[in-house]
Amino acid sequence: MNWTAIWSIYRFEMHRFFRTLFQSFLSPVLSTSLYFVVFGAAIGSRIDQVEGIDYGAFIVPGLIMLSVMTQSISNASFGIYFPKFIGTVYELLSAPVSFLEIVIGYVGAAATKALFIGVVILATASLFVDLTIQHPLAMLLFLVLTCLSFALMGFIIGIWAKNFEQLQLVPLLVVTPLVFLGGSFYSISMLPPIWQKITLFNPVVYLISGFRWSFFGSSDVPVAVSLMAITGFTALCLGIIWWIFKTGWRIRA
Amino acid sequence: MAAILSISDLRKSYEGGFEALKGVSLEIEEGEILALLGPNGAGKTTLISAICGIINATSGQVLVGGYCIEKDFRAARSLIGLVPQEINLEPFEKVINSVRFSRGLFGKTRNDALIEEILKKLSLWDKRDSQIKELSGGMKRRVLIAKALSHEPRVLFLDEPTAGVDVELRKDMWEVVQELKDNGVTIILTTHYIEEAEAIADRVGVITGGQILLVKDKDELMTQLGQKQLCVQLAGPIPEIPKALADHQLELSTEGDTLIYTYDTKGERTGITALLNDVAAAGLQLRDVSTRQSSLEDIFVGLVSGGQS
Numbered sequence: 001m002n003w004t005a006i007w008s009i010y011r012f013e014m015h016r017f018f019r020t021l022f023q024s025f026l027s028p029v030l031s032t033s034l035y036f037v038v039f040g041a042a043i044g045s046r047i048d049q050v051e052g053i054d055y056g057a058f059i060v061p062g063l064i065m066l067s068v069m070t071q072s073i074s075n076a077s078f079g080i081y082f083p084k085f086i087g088t089v090y091e092l093l094s095a096p097v098s099f100l101e102i103v104i105g106y107v108g109a110a111a112t113k114a115l116f117i118g119v120v121i122l123a124t125a126s127l128f129v130d131l132t133i134q135h136p137l138a139m140l141l142f143l144v145l146t147c148l149s150f151a152l153m154g155f156i157i158g159i160w161a162k163n164f165e166q167l168q169l170v171p172l173l174v175v176t177p178l179v180f181l182g183g184s185f186y187s188i189s190m191l192p193p194i195w196q197k198i199t200l201f202n203p204v205v206y207l208i209s210g211f212r213w214s215f216f217g218s219s220d221v222p223v224a225v226s227l228m229a230i231t232g233f234t235a236l237c238l239g240i241i242w243w244i245f246k247t248g249w250r251i252r253a
Numbered sequence: 254m255a256a257i258l259s260i261s262d263l264r265k266s267y268e269g270g271f272e273a274l275k276g277v278s279l280e281i282e283e284g285e286i287l288a289l290l291g292p293n294g295a296g297k298t299t300l301i302s303a304i305c306g307i308i309n310a311t312s313g314q315v316l317v318g319g320y321c322i323e324k325d326f327r328a329a330r331s332l333i334g335l336v337p338q339e340i341n342l343e344p345f346e347k348v349i350n351s352v353r354f355s356r357g358l359f360g361k362t363r364n365d366a367l368i369e370e371i372l373k374k375l376s377l378w379d380k381r382d383s384q385i386k387e388l389s390g391g392m393k394r395r396v397l398i399a400k401a402l403s404h405e406p407r408v409l410f411l412d413e414p415t416a417g418v419d420v421e422l423r424k425d426m427w428e429v430v431q432e433l434k435d436n437g438v439t440i441i442l443t444t445h446y447i448e449e450a451e452a453i454a455d456r457v458g459v460i461t462g463g464q465i466l467l468v469k470d471k472d473e474l475m476t477q478l479g480q481k482q483l484c485v486q487l488a489g490p491i492p493e494i495p496k497a498l499a500d501h502q503l504e505l506s507t508e509g510d511t512l513i514y515t516y517d518t519k520g521e522r523t524g525i526t527a528l529l530n531d532v533a534a535a536g537l538q539l540r541d542v543s544t545r546q547s548s549l550e551d552i553f554v555g556l557v558s559g560g561q562s
């Protein structure tokens with residue numbers, strides 16, 4: 001393993017993030033606050049409690065997941081798409097680094113940024129509502145796994161994309177709907193029975209459910225299933241990436 | 254000396270079937286400077302890209318320092334530095350960070366003294382904290398060179414390094430190249446400019462249509478260039494060269510009306526006076542006398558147009 005190279009890529013990517021640290025910090029704080037104003041105050045005043053939890057607190061895990069997932073994807077996809085776009089990818093390809101090392105560097109950096117944003121949202125949210133996290137370690141595990149697996153997915157999208165439109169397409173058409181319909185802002189038990197069934201095909205449901213369990217100790221689906229789902233998803237992304245790099249698909253002509 | 258780079262029967266077909274390299278074989282000695290000359294689209298960049306791992310060759314083998322570029326890619330690529338033809342740089346990054354990044358990417362530990370030395374040599378030290386987008390085109394090209402040098406390559410590829418660089422800096426650049434050579438670095442550069450190849454290379458390779466047409470010692474080429482021809486046009490055609498002129502080793506043109514005398518401009522005596530005297534003595538009438546010298550350009554153009562037909 002060329003750890004120096006991994007560290008260089010990681011640092012280089014993080015550097016981009018630090019250049020715009022203020023923006024990176026401000027936007028999640030702002031959007032979280034807005035969500036609390038809209039969902040917490042407006043809707044929360046009508047819903048009051050979900051499964052015995054204050055609605056304001058109930059939406060916190062979903063809010064974090066929503067941002068963390070979209071951030072992981074956009075960071076990682078942009079991170080690898082940009083060198084392809086401006087041509088600096090030549091350096092990665094000609095360096096004595098394996099694809100695994102490139103992935104670790106880029107995905108690691110993208111996941112770190114998303115994790116940072118997740119933590120900022122959690123901190124912001126705790127200013128609005130009372131939060132006790134029942135299983136902090138599990139919470140962290142879910143958060144990190146989500147950051148990693150979605151950054152892996154973002155990396156794939158970044159490799160696949162041939163232009164900026166495509167770069168936006170998958171997050172817009174696939175991920176955002178899945179996340180919004182994945183129970184970020186409601187419990188699945190609140191849905192009509194038929195939708196409860198359909199929803200189970202949405203992989204995001206398992207992530208949010210497991211993450212919510214780590215906060216409140218209750219969940220829509222068993223925690224073990226959630227863990228299996230996210231592990232399976234990570235494995236799938238890793239498999240695709242392994243294939244991409246083996247074939248040089250869309251990187252090496 | 255041993256070959257540090259050995260290319261055998263390298264082929265590359267791009268998607269869509271276009272064959273950009275048609276079986277290139279080439280051996281490059283450690284410590285030499287090879288200039289690859291060729292017209293646009295000859296396959297110079299494709300060749301370099303295949304060696305450096307930017308593209309996958311369709312078939313053939315490349316060894317760098319004895320390491321196969323596929324099986325031992327780490328060992329092989331560690332030896333290689335690449336200055337690409339296109340200016341591919343991260344616009345918002347600072348010069349020094351970009352150069353440091355290159356070193357790290359090649360797995361080398363940080364060495365600020367070395368990077369300072371490189372940047373100073375390339376007159377970039379003052380610009381080290383500038384964002385790359387604030388630099389001029391020639392400066393950007395030098396950043397690319399600095400990046401390639403930062404990881405101390407043993408084999409350096411320069412793909413048209415002087416495109417867009419002014420005369421002054423071009424000289425500086427050749428000094429850097431010469432210094433690298435003195436330190437034992439092998440250098441392969443591509444160029445369209447024959448003077449550039451003449452000025453710096455030990456050997457010159459000519460490539461066109463994805464094939465190497467010739468690889469020759471520059472000095473050998475220069476000797477050919479040092480030869481000049483004197484054409485003595487006669488008033489009328491003659492059937493053969495008169496016996497009296499046999500000592501001069503002349504050629505007769507196909508029309509039979511011109512005597513061609515080849516001589517070395519660097520020789521102490523050209524023998525022209527004696528020749529002209531003997532021609533007059535043989536009773537031949539002269540219409541005109543002219544000289545011509547073949548330049549590397551002539552050889553090059555001849556080869557390239559020959560190769561394409």
Ligand SMILES: Nc1ncnc2c1ncn2[C@@H]1O[C@H](COP(=O)(O)OP(=O)(O)OP(=O)(O)O)[C@@H](O)[C@H]1O
Binds near residue numbers: 253267271291292298
């Ligand atoms: N990615 C690609 N896909 C298809 N064809 C390509 C690709 N890259 C290069 N070619 C073709 O391969 C041939 C060789 O290109 P190459 O870039 O190697 O030429 P070159 O000798 O470097 O030319 P120049 O002096 O203009 O830089 C050209 O005909 C070019 O059109």
Ligand SMILES: [Mg+2]
Binds near residue numbers: 298299338412
């Ligand atoms: Mg080229």
